[in-house]
Amino acid sequence: MSLREIYERTFDESCGKSIDATDCPECDGRLATDGGETSCEACGLIVDHYYIDHTHGPRVFDDDPVPTRRTGGRLTPTRHDRGVSAEIGYNRDANGQRVSSEKQRQLHRLRREHRRARFGSKAERNLATALQEIARMGSALDLPYSVVEEASQTYRRAQQQDLIRGRSLEMMAAGSLYATCRARGLPRRQAEIANVARCTVIQVRTGYRVLNSELGIDAQIVTARTAVPRLASDCGVSSAIQARAYELAELADDDGITNGRNPMGVAAACLYLATKQHGGKQTQAEFATTADVTVPTLRARYYELTERV
Structure with missing residues (x-):
């Protein structure tokens, strides 16, 4: 069985045709495209098919006060x-x-x-509740909309594999959002x-962990x-210290x-060392509190950095 296409495939936006040939490969008849199907007018051989019809545009009437167009929001997993x-x-x-009161x-x-x-x-009701929870948490954390969409898709995958049964919706929704942040490399902690x-x-x-x-x-x-x-944005340091x-x-x-x-302890130690090198006045306790680590942890990483620098 051949693993490649018999005919070379391209696509024409104007007519919706997906092959370059104009003659039938069987009887040398003329090929015509109608409704997404490219077939021979002589023998009826269907050479190719493309189900999206690009030839039919929106219906706009001249007597309408406002031109009507077929528009709508895009599909979203949220x-x-x-x-x-x-x-x-x-x-x-x-x-x-x-409208009137009766209407x-x-x-x-x-x-x-x-x-x-x-x-x-x-x-479906539980899915709607969970997706609303993911959207609410994403808005509270100021996350991009693409992250919310990916987290919603992760929750859908978990529901399809029956991972929600016996577990709370809020827990799995929060786990889906955190898993998406980890997959995107976003520095968001579980707390x-x-x-x-x-x-x-x-x-x-x-x-x-379940996901x-x-x-x-x-x-x-x-x-x-x-x-x-x-961490530098939360601490309010200058751009030179951050660099x-x-x-x-x-x-x-x-x-x-x-x-x-x-990693948060190491990042806090890097910021503290950079602050000292640029004459800043922030203390170890301020950086440790912002990074949610202890002062001894920051100090230990600071000593290790000073030995390498």
Whole structure:
């Protein structure tokens, strides 16, 4: 069996045709494309098919006051129905005119029935609750929307593999968000996720452990250099100190100082050393409190850095 395409494939945006040939390979007849299928007009051989029809544009009528176009939001995994459901308005119609009181009562009844019919099962209702929780935590942590979408997709994968059964929705939602941050290499600690989540740090750790073992999360290694920008922003140091601390963090990662140690402690030590070199006045306690490490930990990493520099 051949593993390659028999005919060379390209794509023409204007006509939706996906091959360059114009003659039938069987009877040398003329090829025509209709509805995404390229077939021979003589023998009827279907040479290729492409189900997306690019030839049909939006329906726009000249007598309409406002041109109507087929538009809509894109599909998103952050909604339980991927954003294809409709929303019923309240007091105004599509033209912006205020509706009557009788129509408002009718819209109220329609919204009530619409809410009841949105979920086909209890699993969909739980999925909607979890996705709303992920969106809320992402907004509280000021995370990019792409991270929220990836966390929602991770939760969907966990639900498909029946990992939610017997576990709380909030725990698995927080674990999905933390797993996405680890996969993206974002310096977010479990305590930060737990501060905005409706669960504890232990539950966030448990949810991440389940997802990591069952789904195989491609978690990035947390290094000192990835923690320096966030820690420098929280401490309010200058750009020169941050640049020097980043150089020290690269040196610590290359020399193996961070092996088996808390990266936040190494990053705090790099910032403290860079502050001393530039004549800053921040103390070890301030950096240790911001990095959520103890002062002896910061001091031990500081001594190791001064021996290498």
